[in-house]
Amino acid sequence: MSKKRIELNNGLLLLTELWGGKLVLGEIRYGTAKKTEMRSALIKKGFKYGLLDASIGLLESGQKGQVPIALAYLDEDPGKPWFHFEDALNDDNFTTWLESGSLDTIDFSYPVKAGERLLSLSQTPFSYLRHPNGKKEFLEEIQEENIALYAGENTTLNMQQNAIEAEVDGYAHHTIYGTVSVYPLKTVKNIGKMHGRVEFDYALEVEQDIRSESSVTLPSNLIVKGLIRSAYIRVGGNITCNFGFDNQQRLERARIYAGQSIFSNQILGYNVWAGMYIIVQQFIENSVVQCMNSLVAPVISRSEIKVGSKVFARNIENGTQIYLGPNYIIDPSLKSIKNYNRQHEKKLFDLYLDLEDQQRDLEFTKKKALGHLGKLNKMAKASISSDVLLNRFYVNMRDMLEKYRSTLEKCERTLSIYEDEKKQLAFYETHTRDKKDPEIIVTGKIGSGCVIYAPHQTLRIRESLHHVSIKLIAENGTLEISDL
Amino acid sequence: MKKILIIDRDSSSLNDISRLVAALNYEPVVVFNTAAIQNLIREEIACIFLDVETKMIKVDDVVRYFNGPRKIGPKEIVPIYFLCTNPDSYFVSHAQKLPHTALVTKPINLEQIFELLYESLNLDDWNIISLQIIISFRS
Numbered sequence: 001m002s003k004k005r006i007e008l009n010n011g012l013l014l015l016t017e018l019w020g021g022k023l024v025l026g027e028i029r030y031g032t033a034k035k036t037e038m039r040s041a042l043i044k045k046g047f048k049y050g051l052l053d054a055s056i057g058l059l060e061s062g063q064k065g066q067v068p069i070a071l072a073y074l075d076e077d078p079g080k081p082w083f084h085f086e087d088a089l090n091d092d093n094f095t096t097w098l099e100s101g102s103l104d105t106i107d108f109s110y111p112v113k114a115g116e117r118l119l120s121l122s123q124t125p126f127s128y129l130r131h132p133n134g135k136k137e138f139l140e141e142i143q144e145e146n147i148a149l150y151a152g153e154n155t156t157l158n159m160q161q162n163a164i165e166a167e168v169d170g171y172a173h174h175t176i177y178g179t180v181s182v183y184p185l186k187t188v189k190n191i192g193k194m195h196g197r198v199e200f201d202y203a204l205e206v207e208q209d210i211r212s213e214s215s216v217t218l219p220s221n222l223i224v225k226g227l228i229r230s231a232y233i234r235v236g237g238n239i240t241c242n243f244g245f246d247n248q249q250r251l252e253r254a255r256i257y258a259g260q261s262i263f264s265n266q267i268l269g270y271n272v273w274a275g276m277y278i279i280v281q282q283f284i285e286n287s288v289v290q291c292m293n294s295l296v297a298p299v300i301s302r303s304e305i306k307v308g309s310k311v312f313a314r315n316i317e318n319g320t321q322i323y324l325g326p327n328y329i330i331d332p333s334l335k336s337i338k339n340y341n342r343q344h345e346k347k348l349f350d351l352y353l354d355l356e357d358q359q360r361d362l363e364f365t366k367k368k369a370l371g372h373l374g375k376l377n378k379m380a381k382a383s384i385s386s387d388v389l390l391n392r393f394y395v396n397m398r399d400m401l402e403k404y405r406s407t408l409e410k411c412e413r414t415l416s417i418y419e420d421e422k423k424q425l426a427f428y429e430t431h432t433r434d435k436k437d438p439e440i441i442v443t444g445k446i447g448s449g450c451v452i453y454a455p456h457q458t459l460r461i462r463e464s465l466h467h468v469s470i471k472l473i474a475e476n477g478t479l480e481i482s483d484l
Numbered sequence: 485m486k487k488i489l490i491i492d493r494d495s496s497s498l499n500d501i502s503r504l505v506a507a508l509n510y511e512p513v514v515v516f517n518t519a520a521i522q523n524l525i526r527e528e529i530a531c532i533f534l535d536v537e538t539k540m541i542k543v544d545d546v547v548r549y550f551n552g553p554r555k556i557g558p559k560e561i562v563p564i565y566f567l568c569t570n571p572d573s574y575f576v577s578h579a580q581k582l583p584h585t586a587l588v589t590k591p592i593n594l595e596q597i598f599e600l601l602y603e604s605l606n607l608d609d610w611n612i613i614s615l616q617i618i619i620s621f622r623s
Contacts, residue, residue, distance in 0.1 A: 001595065018598050019607065023507065025594055052507065065500060066594040068507035 006041045008033045013041065013059075016066065021131045026069030028059050035060045042070070044476075047132045049073070070132035076142065078423045078430075079125035081150060083180065084117050085110045085172045094277075094294060098312060103281050103296075108238035108261045109203070109223050111185075112172045118180045119150055120163035149420040150174075152181030153201075153219065171203035171221045173237025175259050176275040176292065176431065177337065177424040181236075183220035190226070191216060203237070212249055222258075230254040238262070244282070245270045257332070267297075275331070290329050293436075309436040316440075317447035324438045324454055324472050324479070334428070341425060344418040351411040358404045362397065369393040438472040443484065446470075454479045487511045487528050488601075491546065492535040492567060497592045501533055504594050508601065518545050526550060531563040531604050533588075533597075536579035537570070547582045563604040567592065 006013040011031020017024050024047060026038075033041075035056050042051060047070050055067045112118065129137040147164065148157045152175070154167045166172065170184040186202035192211040198204075203220040210216060212230035221237040228241055230249040236259040244266035247254045256262070256270060261277040269286045272278065278291045283299035294310040301318040305311065308326040316322070369390065376386055440452065445466045452459040452470060455477030459470070467484045488505045490512055492498045502512040510530060515521055518541050532550060536543050543566075550562045563585040568576045571589055580587065586600060601607070 016595060018595065019602065023598070025598075055503070055507075065496070065591075067500075068504055068594075071507050 004045065006045055008037055008041060013038060015042075015045075015047070015069070017133075019072075021133055021135065022072035022129070023068060024070040024132050025066040026055065026059060027066040028063075032062065033060065046134065048134055049130050050132045072129050072131045072137070074127060074139075075130045076127050076426075077123075077125055077136075078426050079121040080123035081119050081147075081178055081427070082122035083119055083174055085112055086174075094310075098296065103279065106263050106279055108240045108263045109221050110172045110238070112166045112170065112182055114166055114169050116166045117158070118155060118164050118166055118172055118182070119147070119174070121147060149423060150178050150180055152179040154182040154184075155180055171237070173221050173260055175236065176331065176428055178427040178431075179424075181220065191231075209243075212254075213251065228256070233257065235259065238276075239264070241265065244268065244280075245272065247271075273332070292326070292329050292331070307438070309438055311440045313440070313442055314444040315447070316442055316450055317445075319449040319451070321451045321453065322440060324440065324452060324470075325474075325477075326436060326438070327455060328453070331428075337421065337425065337428075341418065341421040344414055344421065348411065348414050348418055351407060351414060355404070355407055355411060358400065358407060362400050362404060365393060365397050365400065369397070437474075440470040441484065442466075442468050442470075452479060486530040487513045487524075489513050489515060489524065489529050489532045489534075491515050491538070491541055492533065493538050493540060494535065494590070497535075497567065497590055500592060500594060501597060504597055504601070508605075508607065510605075516540055518542060521546060521549055526562070529562055531565065531585075531601070533565050533567055535567045537568050537573060537575045543575075543579045543582060547584070551583055563600075565600055 002017045004015040004017070006015065008031065011033050012029040013033065014027045014029050015024055016027075038056050038059060039051065050071045050073045052069060052071060055069050058067050059069070125142045127139045127142055129139060131137065147162070151157055151164045154170065155164050156167050157163075158165050164180055166182045168182060168184055170182045172180060172182045174180045183201065183203045185205055186200055187205045187207065189206075190208040190211065191198055191206055191214045193213040195214060198214065198216045200218055202218070203223070204216070204218055205223040205225075207225050209226035210224055210228045210231045210233070214231040216222065216231065217234045219236040222233065222235045222239045224239070224241040224243075227243040228245045230247045230251045232253050232255055233239070234257045238260045239256065239258045239262045241262075241264045244264045245256060245268065246266070247269040250269060254270060256272045258274045260275050261279070262272065262274045263279045265280070266282040267280055267284045267287045267289065271288045273290045274292065276293045278289060278295045278297070280297040283301065284297045284303050284305070285301050287303045289295065289303060290306040292308045294312065295305065295307050296312045298314045300311075300313050300316045300320050302320060304321045304323075306323040306328045308329050311322060311324075372386065372389060372393070440446075442465070445464045446461055446468065447464050448461050450461045452461070454472050457478040459479050459481075465481070469482050469484050471480045471482070472478075473480055488510050490498055490501050490505075491514070492501075493516075498514065502514070505512045513524065513529075515524070521541075526549070529550065532546070534543065534546055547564060551564065564583075566576070566579055566584050566587045567590060568587065569590045570576065571587070576587070585604065588596065588600070
């Protein structure tokens, strides 16, 4: 048993850890505190998980004495998917690759052949007990985990049910929620405004340019040999563009959204969002760039950058603003997935209630029928009316049971969808938040006038800094500058 | 879900114990008269907190219903914790003659109650059991 004191603005919160840290009791020793204040103080002290909101509410309303404030809960780790087709560049080898590799070797198009293995689990899923202080207590491995939920278009689960394979020749990509898909390639010469809205179910290769005011929406990868000029591009996979993005016309509608990574020569005046990496060979200028993972660009100037993990740059200059950390990046499709998940949770709850009601009705009818049978036992002989009555009871119960079974089936279906969504969200969380250590690495100089925003600190560069690394300290949301 | 029976008129200790029990994933059951005890299934009750100074229920009846001589085996005994305000009162000295696990003096301390529950409920084992149930449900 250990005790911790948390000083609040107007009081003292005393925490007692019991059961090896699985249960935390809280007590306001003196003074008062708001729910939000207590919550943030607990999180700051390291108690992030399993907080019991109702108990914190009780303490806010002036409850004297101890109340259980946080409790360990059972959770599952979905395992670590390994995307075979992206072996060349992934999260684990990104930094070493950057030190020794070359930008010329990057290929985000990922061509695959039919039957090629795309995904398997490199770490078996396991269940664990999550303590309020974040500690994971391993319980056991889950062997019968189904990875079919990661299979997207034109992919299939293999015979051994341990990997996902491509069904057709084409180009592969995975989404930020873990789903892997393959689409065949379609090649066009160029795309312009006259083509209207281009919406293909293919991976697309454009031999020349995508011209201004065109609109391209694809579920897969986009490969452009020329330039993308002031066009609206929305792509589920990766974008590889040899000449770069150029929004010279300053069109508001010109935006680029890539579900995964972007490789480009330059980004000029564009609004860009990427779910994974952005790698630029020359410069980013006058642009608004959001990147959930890491960004590599030799020169960044007059731009607004929001990055979840790391920025690698030679020069950052001309009043560039950088928002560092995963909290600043908003995934446009996350809200809808969370909403679906919430709707399914609600539906599941309603179905449970419905099942309970039906079960109660069934039990009630059964009791009535049994009561009637008991009465019959005492009678000398059965009457016709009792025969009709019992028959009606039987028919009623049969119909009810049928209805109950169909509701149960619906419930099982919703539960499996709900669990799949939860796994996808867990994948998203681990891939966007875990082990990211946000950092800006500047090998040249970061010029005066640049601003770096962190959750609890804004760093305005007054004098140019050379050869520096600016790290985000996750615990208190501040920045730390050190020499490279 | 296993239940924990609480028989007490003092709302503050009743609420405190209920909250702790609910946090440990047990269901608190509160009873205010002897007749209501007859509706409980003995096997569902994991342990009992009983205020011996309350006059709304006879302590003998509760002990006889759950741990009477006819109930089987020493392992089947339901742990009964007596609660009291004044340990020198007549009610307490009378109750202490009956079989019980421990006597707790009010005002109660949740840490102390947790220690008692930890011993009698074997909480670590319970977690593994709940996990097994979840896994079997999934398969």
